[in-house]
Amino acid sequence: MPSVPKKLKSPFVPHLTDLQLVAYQDGEMRRAELEAARTHVESCWICRSRLGAVQDEIDRFLEVRKSLLPEPPSFSETRVEQFRQRLLRHAQEGEGSRVSAAGRALERFLAAVGEHRKAMIASALAACLLVAMFTDVLNTRVSADTVLARTENYETHHHPAQGQVSKVSIRVDKIDPHGSTSRLGTIVVVRDSETPATYWQAQSPLGSFENTAVHDTRITASLLRTVLPADGEDAALIEYLDQQRWLPDFSVEAFRRLVGSRGSTEASAKRSGDVFEVDYPFAPGHASGISEARLLVSARDYAPISLSLVRSAENAAQEYRFTRTSLTTEPRSLELAHLIVPPGTSFSATQPVSEPGRVAAQLHRAVPLTYANSHASMEEVEAAEALHRVDSCLGEEIYLLPMSDGSLLVQGLVDSGSRRDAIRQSLRTVSGPLQIEIFVPRELKNGSELYAPPDRVVASGDPGGSAAVSSSTTLADLSSASMPLHDRIYKHLAKADVPADVTEKEVAIFSNEIVTHARQTFLHAWALKKLDREFSAERVAGLPAPALKRVERIRQDHQRWIANLAARQAEMLSAIADIPAAANMTDAKPGTDSDTLLRLAREQNDLVRSLFTTSQGHPEASESLSRLIVVLRRMGS
16 A cells, blocks of 8 residues: 655655555545645645546546456456455455555556556556455454544544634434434533533423533533433433443544443444444343444545434334534634633643633733723723624623723623624724623523623712613503503594504504603613713823714714604603693703713603503693603703
8 A cells, every 4th residue: 555755744745646646535545644645635736636637537547448348258257266266365364465465466467557557547546446345345343443533533623723612513312113203302512622621511391401521520421311311221321321421422532432331342334325334233131221333424524423322122123313413613702711611610730721721811810990990091992982883882781891901801791692793793893902701691600700890889879870770661551541641642643534453553652662762761871971980081081182082972972862862752742741831841951961861861761651651540640741841851952
């Protein structure tokens, strides 16, 4: 068998010979040689071109050969039988003698056809195929081990690269003796590139399981009980798998642990179309109840497809099948790092840590500062603008924390991964050291903690405290018996030729629009007050004029929204109010500072709630409505 020269690793790599190209194409090299050849071919245009040309020449040679072969009667049956006997003797000898004899036969054959280079390549290919064919026929164990070795090579190439994590999704099915399939659950495996930790999540109709396996953490039984029956004879199956510390991650190492105590040395492999089926039978009457472990592998790239555990029960086979449904990689975000490696987890001091790992470690050593003991930076202004563009300042628990090492941390909680992606995308424009830790609720179950807001130290009477955002408005209660303004709105919207149910829908639209606008007005007022605390006069003293203008644009945007929303509410409510009474209600001159706007927004919010939700009596509805219009006019001026 030709081999790849060691000089392939030098800076000046020689091209592969034709025989090496044929051996590489057929996978007939040793593993190290095959990897070296693959690396060279992938980076060498000349060898890739020659590889395609060799394949074309072989195809053409085989076509010509068909037309030149003599008719079958001209072959001597005796000669054919002698050839078969000679091949059989070669197969029964040791591997070294078989290869040596095949090599000598190949040399003699090449000398006879030395003038025909293309025919020589085709003959070498045929010889390799004959050796592979007889090896498979006479030694199925070698074929099974070969498939596992190539699957292990696939696994090595698909390990997450530095700074990434890999995610494998697995479907678990039960197949009864009649062939009926029932879904048992799903398993998700997340592997980290920076640590030896692996995150496991199992889900079934009856429950769920989440855990992170680090080093020798034993989670097999807990994981499998979520998706497999744990009573009767199946308990013995789970007990055996737990003893072997087997986990359904489709790794070759785990598969070898699975079959390591099966009490048998038999194994076989066969190809069916584009799939290799590798069978490892267990000893009859094995304590686990398993009669066979069956692994399906893609013949194209040796990627594992499914793993089946076949049990014998009352003369009928029952199968548990684990099917890999997806394999993806994604960047190793800090949220995923928290999920995979819970806080407090320690690793060996000799474990290599990559640059992203060092950055994360430095981040966690830094201490968050409050606004009172820090100064605003140009990067903080850019981050505030980015968060404002995606409206994360309107009620979401997202905070921009200045850190003691001079970096910035955007940390908070959102309700979905898509919302987190939108915030991350907006923050990509920020320059300088910026870390992002935005979690979804399930990720906080693993022990992650959020820092306190940087403006947590406020006076008890400050209306802009962080608790202010908790004030909210519910949806309007539209029943005529409970909502104080229902009759007024209905009378205003009713028309002689419009059915009552259509009018009721218009009442609902009118009422919910008022409620929504009131909520949005309050959130903008709260965001404006929060902005004033973040970029107070003391914190922005060292900022250049362009940065101050950018902060002012954010402030004006909130003020504009407050004015427009309040004006729209006042316009809608004036149509159903007692206009003269409302016109006589006066107040002080409009206040535009954030404290005044927040106070008015809270009062507006409380009035809307009292007028559009359940109320036992309505004697003050007119007075409350008039007061609400006055407040809205002040905010909208």
